[in-house]
Amino acid sequence: MSDIVLELKNVNRVFGQGDTKVQALDNVTFSVKRGEFLLIVGSSGSGKSTLLNMIGLLDKPSSGQVFIDGTNTTKLSDNKISAFRNSKLGFIFQFSNLLADLTVLENVMLPRNIQRTDQNAQKQAIELLRSVGLENQMHKRANKVSGGQAQRAAIARGLINHPAIVLADEPTGNLDSVTAETVIQLMKSMAKKLNQTFVIVTHDRHQFGEVDRIITIKDGRAFEGEDVPPKMELTV
Amino acid sequence: MDYRVQLAKRMLSNKKGSLIGAVLAVSIGILVIHVNFVIFQGLYDAIVRDLSSYRFGDVLVTDEESFITKSDIFLVNWFERIPYVEAATPRVQSSAAINVTKNGKLIEEFRVPVIGVDPFRDPRVSTAHETVTDGQYVFSRNSVVVGSRVVSDLGNIKVGDSLQIKITDRRGEDQIRRFIVTGIVTSPGGQGLDSEIIMHIDSLRDMLDRDGETGEILVKLNDPDKASDVKNYFLRTFPNDEFKAETIEESAEAALSGFRSGIAMINMIGYFGMMSSAFAVVTIQMMLVSSKTREVGVMRAIGAKRKDILIIFIVQGMMIGALGAGLGTAMGLGYTFYAKETKMTFAGSIPLEVSYDWEKVIQTALMAFSLAVIASIYPSYKATKLQPVEAMRYV
Numbered sequence: 001m002s003d004i005v006l007e008l009k010n011v012n013r014v015f016g017q018g019d020t021k022v023q024a025l026d027n028v029t030f031s032v033k034r035g036e037f038l039l040i041v042g043s044s045g046s047g048k049s050t051l052l053n054m055i056g057l058l059d060k061p062s063s064g065q066v067f068i069d070g071t072n073t074t075k076l077s078d079n080k081i082s083a084f085r086n087s088k089l090g091f092i093f094q095f096s097n098l099l100a101d102l103t104v105l106e107n108v109m110l111p112r113n114i115q116r117t118d119q120n121a122q123k124q125a126i127e128l129l130r131s132v133g134l135e136n137q138m139h140k141r142a143n144k145v146s147g148g149q150a151q152r153a154a155i156a157r158g159l160i161n162h163p164a165i166v167l168a169d170e171p172t173g174n175l176d177s178v179t180a181e182t183v184i185q186l187m188k189s190m191a192k193k194l195n196q197t198f199v200i201v202t203h204d205r206h207q208f209g210e211v212d213r214i215i216t217i218k219d220g221r222a223f224e225g226e227d228v229p230p231k232m233e234l235t236v
Numbered sequence: 237m238d239y240r241v242q243l244a245k246r247m248l249s250n251k252k253g254s255l256i257g258a259v260l261a262v263s264i265g266i267l268v269i270h271v272n273f274v275i276f277q278g279l280y281d282a283i284v285r286d287l288s289s290y291r292f293g294d295v296l297v298t299d300e301e302s303f304i305t306k307s308d309i310f311l312v313n314w315f316e317r318i319p320y321v322e323a324a325t326p327r328v329q330s331s332a333a334i335n336v337t338k339n340g341k342l343i344e345e346f347r348v349p350v351i352g353v354d355p356f357r358d359p360r361v362s363t364a365h366e367t368v369t370d371g372q373y374v375f376s377r378n379s380v381v382v383g384s385r386v387v388s389d390l391g392n393i394k395v396g397d398s399l400q401i402k403i404t405d406r407r408g409e410d411q412i413r414r415f416i417v418t419g420i421v422t423s424p425g426g427q428g429l430d431s432e433i434i435m436h437i438d439s440l441r442d443m444l445d446r447d448g449e450t451g452e453i454l455v456k457l458n459d460p461d462k463a464s465d466v467k468n469y470f471l472r473t474f475p476n477d478e479f480k481a482e483t484i485e486e487s488a489e490a491a492l493s494g495f496r497s498g499i500a501m502i503n504m505i506g507y508f509g510m511m512s513s514a515f516a517v518v519t520i521q522m523m524l525v526s527s528k529t530r531e532v533g534v535m536r537a538i539g540a541k542r543k544d545i546l547i548i549f550i551v552q553g554m555m556i557g558a559l560g561a562g563l564g565t566a567m568g569l570g571y572t573f574y575a576k577e578t579k580m581t582f583a584g585s586i587p588l589e590v591s592y593d594w595e596k597v598i599q600t601a602l603m604a605f606s607l608a609v610i611a612s613i614y615p616s617y618k619a620t621k622l623q624p625v626e627a628m629r630y631v
């Protein structure tokens with residue numbers, strides 16, 4: 001198995017045409033190693049979510065390629081992409097991650113049930129819920145738990161299929177700073193414990209403290225590190 | 237349980253309002269069809285029942301041209317030897333003129349149909365004797381029973397009055413005789429012999445100068461489904477007598493053909509009602525789908541295929557259909573049971589002949605179920621078209 005879990009090659013994403021044309025991603029190229037805890041930062045509207053949607057196969061690049069775990073995903077059919085998302089990716093969104101009609105436990109089991117290979121699904125889900133500290137909440141309906149608990153359940157759900165990458169778009173954007181801190185620590189400790197790759201989008205870099213790597217997005221372009229090169233600043 | 241079925245069930249049970257609305261729409265569609273059936277098929281069957289029991293029996297035998305000359309006792313005995321036959325009875329029909337006089341002065345002459353019955357055999361075939369509301373049924377040669385409508389036409393005659401009846405015999409000569417009124421008949425819904433005068437069959441034969449002749453033989457069966465068999469057996473046994481034999485469906489045809497197209501019309505209206513229930517299901521399912529936009533987005537993101545989303549909402553449609561069909565059928569059968577137990581009447585007169593048509597009950601339930609599922613196809617398809625990114629943009 002290669003050490004590279006994610007590779008973007010010249011990814012462009014253009015919304016609209018003519019006057020309303022927006023270049024949301026501009027020739028983005030980078031790769032991510034297994035086990036990396038990667039932060040994607042940038043101001044609002046810079047293209048972070050668009051980039052994460054590319055990696056999450058929720059949207060297709062206008063041009064360029066996305067390789068996940070060595071597979072070029074650009075040409076996959078809708079069904080293949082669904083299966084790919086299910087087995088290779090875990091998702092944590094900002095809001096209402098969980099299905100309100102199910103219990104916390106059922107939500108965590110859902111990716112496994114969708115896969116229809118539900119051996120041990122319940123056992124593993126309970127184990128994960130224990131490790132995110134939700135063992136006492138798991139039979140509650142998902143809309144009856146707090147925002148922080150919902151995010152922790154989403155982390156457990158994101159991990160249950162042992163994905164190549166866990167993706168999170170502003171996972172703490174909806175939480176108070178204390179709760180945000182515990183959720184961030186949880187992601188970090190899970191990443192370390194499981195050697196799990198995380199790609200996390202945030203506009204608040206400081207909440208996260210020490211991380212393996214940072215990519216900054218500005219006007220759709222990706223830069224290694226926390227700072228945009230001065231040359232770039234000048235041209236803006 | 238499959239997670240899609242589980243989700244469908246939870247989504248529905250967490251949206252009680254929509255669920256109840258959709259289930260009621262389906263079940264009311266079914267109820268309307270049941271009510272229509274009870275009333276209109278019940279009325280139709282009541283008319284057939286009354287025509288059979290008052291006038292035609294299950295099988296009616298006449299002569300192709302004139303009167304039956306074969307012995308009525310012979311024919312009745314012949315029929316009664318068949319195991320399916322409960323009883324048979326001869327009748328003669330004619331028409332009479334009755335003078336209405338006041339203070340000895342002739343006011344009016346009425347023409348009234350007359351039926352001659354065998355006082356001993358007729359009650360075993362026809363329920364006409366049960367419609368006597370005053371006095372008793374025909375029992376002797378000089379007594380008559382008068383229908384209630386004739387009574388009021390003649391100016392309120394009473395039991396015990398005498399009535400002068402004029403009948404033209406086979407040679408064209410008027411025969412006049414006096415009879416004692418021994419009874420008055422009024423049938424529920426006026427379907428019986430309310431417009432007739434009923435007398436002893438031999439008195440009428442006498443006046444017509446047709447001794448030993450018979451107008452018709454009414455045959456009552458203990459199994460009405462065997463009417464055609466009995467009729468055909470009879471016609472085969474007497475090929476040279478120019479008999480005419482008809483089952484009740486045939487003899488009642490003239491009275492019922494218009495009614496049947498009316499029923500077809502009413503059924504059409506019922507099915508249109510069902511169609512509008514289906515449109516209600518479409519609307520409610522569209523609402524359910526759009527309220528689950530975000531959930532669908534999350535499911536798609538974590539790997540649910542289009543097909544899975546389709547299945548979730550189609551299964552919802554099946555649940556709505558099954559609950560609606562169950563409830564509607566229960567309500568319909570409840571109404572049918574009520575109508576039967578309370579001996580419901582049509583417009584307060586004819587007692588409806590209420591029956592359970594299980595084939596139709598099942599057919600209606602299946603149709604309602606299928607319509608609910610079909611109605612879910614478009615909303616479910618719409619749900620599969622939701623793109624995960626789009627779906628999650630709505631917060």
Ligand SMILES: Nc1ncnc2c1ncn2[C@@H]1O[C@H](COP(=O)(O)OP(=O)(O)O)[C@@H](O)[C@H]1O
Pocket residue numbers: 015016022023024042043044045046047048049050051
């Ligand atoms: N579906 C879309 N249609 C049109 N423009 C879009 C769409 N999605 C994003 N954009 C545009 O692309 C740019 C980047 O958006 P986004 O990736 O959401 O930014 P961020 O997540 O960094 O705040 C913005 O200018 C936004 O308006």
Ligand SMILES: [Mg+2]
Pocket residue numbers: 048049050
């Ligand atoms: Mg964003």
